[in-house]
Amino acid sequence: MYEFILHITSTLTVVTFFPLVGVFVLLLINKEKKDLLRWVGVGTALLTFVFSLVMLGQFDSQDAGMQLVVSESWIQIGSNWSIDYHLGVDGLSVLLVLLATLLTPIAMFASWTAIEERVKEYMIFFLLLEVGMTGVFLALDLFLFYIFWEFTLVPMYFLIGIWGGENRIYASIKFFLYTMAGSILMLVAVLWIGTVQGTFSYTALASMGNIPPGTQRWLFLAFAAAFAIKVPMWPLHSWLPDAHVEAPTAGSVILAGVLLKLGTYGFLRFNLGLFPDASHYFAPSIAFLAVVGIIYGAIVSYPQKDVKKLVAYSSVSHLGFVMLGLFALNDRGIQGAILQMVNHGISTGALFLIVGMIYERRHTRSLDEFGGLWTVMPLYGSLTLIVVLSSMGLPGLNGFVGEFTILLGAFGSEALGSYYYSIVAALGVILAAIYMLWMFQKMFLGAVSNEKNALLQDLNWREIVVLVPLLILIFWIGLYPSPFFNLMSASVEQLTAALDFGNTLVLQ
Amino acid sequence: MIIPDLNLVATLPLLFLSAWACVLLIVGLWISKDRTHVSGWLTCLGLIVTIVLVVSAPEVSQEAFGGMLAIDGFSNLLHLLFLGSGLLVTLLSLNYLKQHDIERSEFYPLLLFSVVGMMSMAMAKDLIVVFLSLELLSIPLYVLAGLARTRTGSQESALKYFLLGAFASAFQVYGIALVYGATQSTSLASITASIAVHGSTPLLLSGIGLVLVGFCFKVGAVPFHMWTPDVYEGAPSIVTTFMSVGAKAAGFAALVRVFFEGFELVAVEWAPLMAIFAILSTIVGNITAISQKSIKRLLAYSSIAHAGYLFVAIVAGGQGDFSDFAASAVVFYLFAYACANIGAWAIVIALEKTDDIGTAIGDFAGLARSNPGLGVAMTIFVLSLTGLPPTMGFVAKFYVFRAAVNVGYTWLVIASVATVLISAYYYLRIIVLMWMKDGNEIDSSPVPLNFVVVLAAVTTLLFGVLPGPVMGLLEKSIQGIF
Numbered sequence: 001m002y003e004f005i006l007h008i009t010s011t012l013t014v015v016t017f018f019p020l021v022g023v024f025v026l027l028l029i030n031k032e033k034k035d036l037l038r039w040v041g042v043g044t045a046l047l048t049f050v051f052s053l054v055m056l057g058q059f060d061s062q063d064a065g066m067q068l069v070v071s072e073s074w075i076q077i078g079s080n081w082s083i084d085y086h087l088g089v090d091g092l093s094v095l096l097v098l099l100a101t102l103l104t105p106i107a108m109f110a111s112w113t114a115i116e117e118r119v120k121e122y123m124i125f126f127l128l129l130e131v132g133m134t135g136v137f138l139a140l141d142l143f144l145f146y147i148f149w150e151f152t153l154v155p156m157y158f159l160i161g162i163w164g165g166e167n168r169i170y171a172s173i174k175f176f177l178y179t180m181a182g183s184i185l186m187l188v189a190v191l192w193i194g195t196v197q198g199t200f201s202y203t204a205l206a207s208m209g210n211i212p213p214g215t216q217r218w219l220f221l222a223f224a225a226a227f228a229i230k231v232p233m234w235p236l237h238s239w240l241p242d243a244h245v246e247a248p249t250a251g252s253v254i255l256a257g258v259l260l261k262l263g264t265y266g267f268l269r270f271n272l273g274l275f276p277d278a279s280h281y282f283a284p285s286i287a288f289l290a291v292v293g294i295i296y297g298a299i300v301s302y303p304q305k306d307v308k309k310l311v312a313y314s315s316v317s318h319l320g321f322v323m324l325g326l327f328a329l330n331d332r333g334i335q336g337a338i339l340q341m342v343n344h345g346i347s348t349g350a351l352f353l354i355v356g357m358i359y360e361r362r363h364t365r366s367l368d369e370f371g372g373l374w375t376v377m378p379l380y381g382s383l384t385l386i387v388v389l390s391s392m393g394l395p396g397l398n399g400f401v402g403e404f405t406i407l408l409g410a411f412g413s414e415a416l417g418s419y420y421y422s423i424v425a426a427l428g429v430i431l432a433a434i435y436m437l438w439m440f441q442k443m444f445l446g447a448v449s450n451e452k453n454a455l456l457q458d459l460n461w462r463e464i465v466v467l468v469p470l471l472i473l474i475f476w477i478g479l480y481p482s483p484f485f486n487l488m489s490a491s492v493e494q495l496t497a498a499l500d501f502g503n504t505l506v507l508q
Numbered sequence: 509m510i511i512p513d514l515n516l517v518a519t520l521p522l523l524f525l526s527a528w529a530c531v532l533l534i535v536g537l538w539i540s541k542d543r544t545h546v547s548g549w550l551t552c553l554g555l556i557v558t559i560v561l562v563v564s565a566p567e568v569s570q571e572a573f574g575g576m577l578a579i580d581g582f583s584n585l586l587h588l589l590f591l592g593s594g595l596l597v598t599l600l601s602l603n604y605l606k607q608h609d610i611e612r613s614e615f616y617p618l619l620l621f622s623v624v625g626m627m628s629m630a631m632a633k634d635l636i637v638v639f640l641s642l643e644l645l646s647i648p649l650y651v652l653a654g655l656a657r658t659r660t661g662s663q664e665s666a667l668k669y670f671l672l673g674a675f676a677s678a679f680q681v682y683g684i685a686l687v688y689g690a691t692q693s694t695s696l697a698s699i700t701a702s703i704a705v706h707g708s709t710p711l712l713l714s715g716i717g718l719v720l721v722g723f724c725f726k727v728g729a730v731p732f733h734m735w736t737p738d739v740y741e742g743a744p745s746i747v748t749t750f751m752s753v754g755a756k757a758a759g760f761a762a763l764v765r766v767f768f769e770g771f772e773l774v775a776v777e778w779a780p781l782m783a784i785f786a787i788l789s790t791i792v793g794n795i796t797a798i799s800q801k802s803i804k805r806l807l808a809y810s811s812i813a814h815a816g817y818l819f820v821a822i823v824a825g826g827q828g829d830f831s832d833f834a835a836s837a838v839v840f841y842l843f844a845y846a847c848a849n850i851g852a853w854a855i856v857i858a859l860e861k862t863d864d865i866g867t868a869i870g871d872f873a874g875l876a877r878s879n880p881g882l883g884v885a886m887t888i889f890v891l892s893l894t895g896l897p898p899t900m901g902f903v904a905k906f907y908v909f910r911a912a913v914n915v916g917y918t919w920l921v922i923a924s925v926a927t928v929l930i931s932a933y934y935y936l937r938i939i940v941l942m943w944m945k946d947g948n949e950i951d952s953s954p955v956p957l958n959f960v961v962v963l964a965a966v967t968t969l970l971f972g973v974l975p976g977p978v979m980g981l982l983e984k985s986i987q988g989i990f
Contacts, residue, residue, distance in 0.1 A: 074974075074976060075975060075979060076976065077976070077979055077980045077983050080833060080983065081979065118877075146897070147898060147902070150897050151896075151898060157936075158943060161940060161943065161944045162943055162944055168944070169940055169944055172940075172944075173933070176932065176936060177929065177933060177936075180929055180932055184926070184928055184929060185925070187906075187909075187925060188909070188918065188921055188925055191906070191913045191921065192913055195910060195913045
């Protein structure tokens with residue numbers, strides 16, 4: 001009994017499953033008491049964030065290995081099955097867990113007035129989604145990881161399908177089937193590894209490192225199929241604009257802010273961690289797709305009429321940077337990529353919130369409808385400018401730090417063997433400036449072109465509260481990023497050491 | 509005269525239930541027409557007593573009737589499945605029969621006889637017993653399919669089921685005759701011994717092929733599935749529920765026993781054939797299900813696909829070292845399928861009004877709002893049938909696919925998971941309707957039905973999250989049998 005209590009109160013279990021407590025409370029509340037439902041939902045998510053800060057407090061950034069590990073046998077039968085309930089956090093995942101637990105309450109709080117229908121179900125699905133996301137970042141058993149991975153699909157599917165825009169059903173089914181198509185290939189790979197290697201434990205597999213290079217390539221591709229769709233990498237991105245356009249604001253925030261990171265995190269943790277030889281083998285091809293994605297996303301963003309779609313395509317471009325950094329396979333590249341994951345979560349999350357705020361007032365997101373908003377809503381305009389500048393990578397704000405580190409990493413990468421990737425990717429930064437500023441100019445500068453916009457209210461206190469934490473982070477990471485790098489550096493160095501070691505084995 | 513060792517004590521559950529069914533048949537004569545539910549509750553009582561008998565049986569493998577029946581972990585587990593689904597179906601039928609005006613006291617004894625057939629099917633160690641059990645399980649079902657005899661759909665269903673069932677039995681019995689010709693025995697043990705000496709002969713292989721055809725008819729595997737949608741649609745939903753779970757599970761139980769035990773030595777010959785059935789069933793079942801408008805037909809095609817996934821595990825059973833694992837996978841899958849399927853059919857029954865109204869897929873519209881309990885439960889069942897975590901259906905698929913990967917059939921697993929994706933499409937449609945469309949209010953559902961739904965949903969979720977105990981029990985009980 002004592003062990004059981006010790007076990008369920010371990011930090012990572014609480015961080016992952018605390019939202020379920022909120023779900024149970026929500027189930028007991030009458031569905032007409034909307035404000036109470038909202039408070040319980042947001043309160044649960046906030047408490048989860050507090051727990052994740054406790055986790056951060058217990059985290060030792062000097063330690064490269066897994067920390068706060070919880071490991072309990074889960075399905076343990078003879079020699080056939082050994083599946084563990086196994087959670088752990090290291091430098092690669094700690095920031096992402098914090099990102100997920102931070103963005104969830106923000107997104108829920110932001111939908112306070114936007115969601116009036118079926119509030120109870122909305123809050124429940126959001127909390128379930130949080131369980132899935134945090135679980136993916138913390139799971140260290142392939143079976144457990146897969147369960148969380150697939151599970152995130154279900155609540156997100158409902159969030160888009162019930163509270164989305166006009167075309168929501170098409171978008172939600174497309175989202176579901178697209179993502180599932182990738183993950184079932186990963187399922188086969190997981191099964192294969194578990195059967196042939198005799199364990200599903202990530203830590204055991206990573207330390208064994210005895211998968212022959214030829215097999216590694218197949219497994220790498222199977223995992224990559226799941227992750228590349230989720231990221232999404234060009235040319236598998238077509239579900240993303242649909243899902244973003246139709247999703248409710250908060251859904252978009254989580255989708256862009258966290259769910260896409262599940263894909264890049266998957267590459268980082270499993271593809272790089274388990275298949276070092278194959279990672280070297282495929283690095284140039286993945287980097288090539290990443291660079292194409294950077295340029296493609298930027299070019300396609302520019303002519304979009306729908307602001308949300310513009311932001312969605314810009315995600316394709318930004319995530320291309322992350323992929324390029326990861327497959328530079330060196331310390332700089334990977335550190336930059338992890339930081340860029342966080343940055344993208346903050347900046348793009350904020351952009352979607354901003355779009356949502358104007359949508360709530362005007363019920364349109366078409367660029368043509370707006371113009372000169374800055375004079376009407378000065379505070380809104382100023383905050384938007386900061387976020388736009390952060391997203392396009394202005395020095396002094398967060399985006400710059402991530403992208404610059406990635407470009408440095410890719411430039412000196414031995415695995416890529418050429419600096420052209422960096423040069424072309426740098427072009428993406430310029431393009432980002434063009435489409436982002438273009439959007440800002442059309443919406444905010446000049447005279448008020450549409451009289452419907454003349455009487456719009458500036459931000460209220462709730463909307464300011466929603467944006468402030470993100471703005472603080474934008475400046476913090478931009479001006480003083482070293483605490484963030486310190487959290488991850490030990491683990492990243494360990495990973496790159498393993499990657500180099502794996503590679504030299506093949507060369508001998 | 510030599511009296512074989514009957515070992516009646518070991519077959520007590522089987523004997524008790526047969527006797528109970530006979531008693532009910534007679535007692536039914538004295539129960540007045542407006543009190544048929546008394547028969548229903550008596551049936552429940554009989555089933556519960558039998559379950560207790562099965563659970564309290566000693567945990568040793570035994571044989572009865574001179575080695576024709578096996579009483580072991582495998583048969584006991586399946587007995588629980590048959591008795592459990594019989595019990596749930598009885599509970600559902602209490603209200604269903606009345607509502608549809610087909611309340612007749614024969615219903616319950618027929619159901620019990622069919623359960624007895626299923627039970628002996630799982631115990632059969634002799635091809636003759638397989639055949640007898642198959643008939644014992646099928647004939648009551650033919651009658652039950654025509655229970656709503658004033659409806660042409662029900663008549664058609666009964667006739668079609670009977671004709672094609674008879675056809676399948678003919679295949680099977682012909683196959684048994686050929687196998688007997690090749691091995692001079694119908695007992696699985698002697699067949700194995702004979703194959704070990706003589707190897708595979710064309711005569712034996714054709715016999716095995718025909719036996720397999722008979723089984724494929726029963727479990728509804730492509731290309732012998734044609735009867736399934738019509739019969740499932742026409743038969744009263746309560747009968748379909750029972751058919752789709754019990755008859756299928758019994759078919760697979762005997763298939764496992766006969767092929768893993770009797771024909772294991774020629775697995776090289778039949779395993780590829782099974783792989784083909786697996787692929788065909790999953791592809792045809794899932795693709796055809798997409799275009800269905802009736803929920804009954806949709807579930808019929810989905811059950812064809814599930815037969816395909818079960819065949820994936822059967823393929824793996826051909827290789828000696830892994831046949832226990834494969835058999836456990838089959839049984840786990842059957843349990844997961846039974847829970848989700850009975851639950852889903854219970855909800856179909858809740859929505860169904862008389863004269864086939866309420867069985868279109870469109871009738872699910874808005875269910876999650878008008879009756880959140882049923883809506884959430886149906887969502888769980890549908891997710892489990894798709895094979896998504898955290899439900900039992902996911903673990904079951906994982907189990908089955910793992911069995912195939914164990915023996916190197918990775919290509920088969922890749923093909924099957926691709927069809928899982930197709931199935932997601934039509935299962936999602938049900939979810940879309942329930943959650944994202946508006947629909948009519950529905951009447952509140954009767955208490956026994958709610959009980960069945962809650963039980964099935966809780967089981968599906970609980971053993972989806974904590975499958976360990978069940979899997980441990982399975983592997984422990986089945987270890988060393990095949």
